[in-house]
Amino acid sequence: MRPLRIALTKGRLEKDTVGLFEQMGKDCEALHNKGRRLILPVGDGNLEAVLCKAADVITYVEHGVCDLGVVGRDTILEYPGSFYEVMDLGFGRCRFALAGPKDKDFYSGYREKTIATKYPNVARAFFESKAMDVNVIKIEGSVELAPLLGLSDAIVDIVETGSTLKENGLQVIEEITPISARLIVNTASMKLRKEEIEALLSQMEAALSEKGR
Numbered sequence: 001m002r003p004l005r006i007a008l009t010k011g012r013l014e015k016d017t018v019g020l021f022e023q024m025g026k027d028c029e030a031l032h033n034k035g036r037r038l039i040l041p042v043g044d045g046n047l048e049a050v051l052c053k054a055a056d057v058i059t060y061v062e063h064g065v066c067d068l069g070v071v072g073r074d075t076i077l078e079y080p081g082s083f084y085e086v087m088d089l090g091f092g093r094c095r096f097a098l099a100g101p102k103d104k105d106f107y108s109g110y111r112e113k114t115i116a117t118k119y120p121n122v123a124r125a126f127f128e129s130k131a132m133d134v135n136v137i138k139i140e141g142s143v144e145l146a147p148l149l150g151l152s153d154a155i156v157d158i159v160e161t162g163s164t165l166k167e168n169g170l171q172v173i174e175e176i177t178p179i180s181a182r183l184i185v186n187t188a189s190m191k192l193r194k195e196e197i198e199a200l201l202s203q204m205e206a207a208l209s210e211k212g213r
Ligand SMILES: Nc1ncnc2c1ncn2[C@@H]1O[C@H](COP(=O)(O)OP(=O)(O)OP(=O)(O)O)[C@@H](O)[C@H]1O
Pocket: 009, 010, 011, 012, 013, 053, 054, 071, 072, 073, 074, 075, 092, 093, 094, 141, 158, 159, 160, 161, 179, 180, 181
């Protein structure tokens, strides 16, 4: 049988995930010296890490080519799928917020508002919950540019320290929901490789509580 495969979100969540593996006593030499390799052994050969973009973590786990995944709650909310979300890993903490220019009252006036975001499903769901019709425009990154350039009235985006908003004359209008990294599991793997997955989950839980989350 192949090793258990865990898809990891490249970039921001990668370092903390490797830190977690090390806390679990797993050798992460290959992950530290990965070069351009995308599939790396973790520990003694029972686990391998697949490095990919956040949305692809969900795709690989849903299709069962990866048994587990580490992905932000932001991505889960934007691309809901059929998998189990089994653990809050406690790192990658930030939040979704509605934000806009400092000097403007977003809710004033009756004109339909335009919202720029990398997360159109999250933005639509937020405004549906307020029974507000908005025009949503998808942006791929540096979303804060959209209101500065006059493309949108506001943005729905991730806020961590608030520096990006502040340095661009924007501010939080409303907090939407907290975000952190989550562990997800393929539904079939959960049944077929139950013992191995449960053992891994216990090790993770122990490592996280040692770190005091
Ligand atoms: N400022 C932030 N603070 C904390 N966590 C963040 C922050 N921005 C993103 N994240 C979390 O880290 C995950 C990965 O973000 P990262 O910025 O590394 O990649 P990305 O923006 O999704 O993709 P790209 O590779 O296009 O930049 C996000 O899905 C989110 O869960």
